[in-house]
Amino acid sequence: MKLIIFFRGGLGNQIYQYVHGKYISETCDTPLICDTSFYTFQSLANITKRKFELFSIFYGIKYVNNYFLFFVVKFKFLNFLLGRETLIIDDNFNYNNLFLLTTHKFKLVILNGYFQNNPFFLTLVNKCYFRFKNYPLQDVNFRDSICLHVRKGDYLNNLDIYYNLSGNYFSDSIELAFNSMEGIVPIYIISDDINWFKNNVNINPNYEYVFIENDKSYLDFIFFKNFNNVIISNSTFSLTATILSLNDKNLVIAPKFWLVDTDENLKFMANNYSKNWLLV
Numbered sequence: 001m002k003l004i005i006f007f008r009g010g011l012g013n014q015i016y017q018y019v020h021g022k023y024i025s026e027t028c029d030t031p032l033i034c035d036t037s038f039y040t041f042q043s044l045a046n047i048t049k050r051k052f053e054l055f056s057i058f059y060g061i062k063y064v065n066n067y068f069l070f071f072v073v074k075f076k077f078l079n080f081l082l083g084r085e086t087l088i089i090d091d092n093f094n095y096n097n098l099f100l101l102t103t104h105k106f107k108l109v110i111l112n113g114y115f116q117n118n119p120f121f122l123t124l125v126n127k128c129y130f131r132f133k134n135y136p137l138q139d140v141n142f143r144d145s146i147c148l149h150v151r152k153g154d155y156l157n158n159l160d161i162y163y164n165l166s167g168n169y170f171s172d173s174i175e176l177a178f179n180s181m182e183g184i185v186p187i188y189i190i191s192d193d194i195n196w197f198k199n200n201v202n203i204n205p206n207y208e209y210v211f212i213e214n215d216k217s218y219l220d221f222i223f224f225k226n227f228n229n230v231i232i233s234n235s236t237f238s239l240t241a242t243i244l245s246l247n248d249k250n251l252v253i254a255p256k257f258w259l260v261d262t263d264e265n266l267k268f269m270a271n272n273y274s275k276n277w278l279l280v
Contacts, residue, residue, distance in 0.1 A: 001028060001030045001101075001105075001106050001107065001108070001109060002030070002033065002107065002108050002109070003021070003024060003025055003028065003030050003031065003032050003033060003109045003111070004033045004035050004066070004069065004108070004109070004110050004111065005017055005018070005020075005021040005032060005033070005034060005035065005110075005111040005112075006035050006037070006038055006069075006070065006073060006110065006111065006112045007034060007035065007036050007038060007039075007052055007054075007063075008038040008039075008042075008050075008114075009050060009114060010048075010050045010053075010217070010236070010237060011050075011053045011054070011057075011217055011218060011221055011237060011240075012235060012236025012237040012238075012239060012240045012241075013114055013116075013236055014052065014053065014054050015054070015125075015236070015240040015244070016114060016115050016116050016118070016121070016236060016240065017111065017113075017114065017115055018034070018054060018061075018128070019115075019118075019121060019124050019125050019128050020111065020115035020118055020121075020124075021034070021111055022124070022128050023118070023120070023124050024089075024098070024101065024109070024111070027098060027101070027102065028101050028102055028109075033064060034054075034061065034062065034063040034064070035063065035064055035065065035066050035069065035070070036052040036063045036064075036065055037065040037066055037067050037069075037070035038070065039051060039052050040065060040067070041070065047154075048153065048154040051217075053217065053218045056133070056216075056218040057132060057133055057218045057221060057222060058130050058131060058132060058133065059131040059132075059133060060131060069082075069110070073088060073110055073112055082108060082110075083107070083108070085105070085106055085107040085108065086106065086107065086108040086109070086110065087101070087104075087106045087108070087109045087110070088109075088110045088112055089109065089110065089111050089112065089113065090112055090113040091113035091114055091115060091116075091117070093113070093115075095118065095119060095120065116236065116268065116271075116272070117267060117268060117271050118271065119270075119271050121243075121271060121272060122243065122271075122272070122274065125240075125243055125244065130244065132222065135219060135222055137222070137223060137226065138223070140186075140188070140226075141185075141186075142226045142227050142228060143228050143250075144181075144185050144228075144229075145185050145186045145187070145188060145227060145229065146174075146177050146178075146181075146185060146186070146187040146188070146227065146229045146230070146231065146251075147187070147188045147189075147190065147223070147224050147227035147229070147230050147231070148170065148173070148174070148187060148188070148189050148190070148230070148231040149190045149191065149224055149230070149231070149232055149233045149235065149237065149238035149241075150165075150170065150189065150190070150191035150192075150193065150194075150196065150197050150233050151191070151192060151233040151234065151235030151237060151238070152191070152192060152193035152196045153192040153193055155234075155235075159260070160260060161259065161260060161261075162234060162258070162259060162260065163234055163255065163257040163258055163259060163260055163265070165233060165234060165255055165257075166200070167197075167200035167201040167202065168202075169255055169280055170197065170201045170231070171201050171202040171204075172280050173231045173253045173280045174187060174201075174204070174207070174231065175204075176253060176278060176280060177229060177231060177251060177253060178207070180251055180278075181229065181251070184206065184207060184208070185208075186208045186209075186210055187207060187208065187209055187210070188210045188211075188212055188223075188227070189209060189210065189211050189212060190212050190220045190223065190224055190238075194211055194213060197211075217237070220237075221237065221241050224238060224241045224242075225241040225242075225244060225245045226245070228248060228249055228250045228251070229249070229250055229251040229252075230242055230249065230251070230252055230253070231253045231254075232252065232253070232254050232255070233255070234255050234257070234258040234259075239254075239272060243272075243274075246274060251278070252274065252276075252277040252278065253277070253278045253279075253280055254273060254277045254278070254279055254280075255279070255280060256269070256279035256280065
């Protein structure tokens with residue numbers, strides 16, 4: 001069986017997709033093929049432009065571009081070209097039916113989704129062997145400092161889906177973090193919209209704020225991952241960076257509202273949040 005995953009979205013999404021692909025790959029004892037053809041054609045869609053960045057932070061990530069398969073999957077009326085022994089798995093996949101992949105002799109299985117509601121994600125991500133690449137980091141006391149991530153940007157165009165975290169969420173989270181620590185420590189801010197933070201969050205003059213502005217998001221990801229105390233936004237970027245280093249975390253503050261839909265929000269938190277996180 002050939003197993004292909006069509007990557008899409010930003011770095012956080014790519015990690016979800018990769019973990020999901022590795023899960024099925026190991027279950028079915030078949031290699032995982034990483035396809036990045038989406039990023040070649042994303043300019044055709046009205047979406048935020050992203051880059052495939054998994055290989056920038058992890059060793060051992062190999063990828064291909066199968067443009068034929070991309071268009072056949074993208075335009076469903078062409079799916080017949082894939083043949084009857086092909087299965088396309090999307091976000092509605094029922095994990096209880098995973099045995100179908102091992103009992104049916106599919107020649108081709110295509111993973112085409114974001115897979116953010118995998119009920120086994122927190123367990124699976126620790127089983128995936130991620131080898132982080134080494135990059136020089138700033139001279140920071142990662143153990144005793146705080147790092148906060150703010151995601152705005154294109155989220156502001158999807159307020160019917162993603163909960164719009166207010167400035168109060170971040171200012172309240174900062175106060176909660178300091179109440180949980182001893183003394184005043186630096187707080188590092190990573191964001192795709194630094195100006196939003198400066199204009200909407202009540203900045204306490206008694207605290208030391210350090211704004212990080214990299215032009216490479218994977219460097220922000222690795223920087224954020226190294227902190228023992230973090231405040232995440234409702235973004236898979238800071239969520240996956242936290243989960244990948246969860247055993248090293250002393251304090252994680254997360255939003256109790258991630259999605260607008262109440263049922264979907266509760267489902268997402270149940271599948272992706274650790275029970276000892278503080279919710280604001």
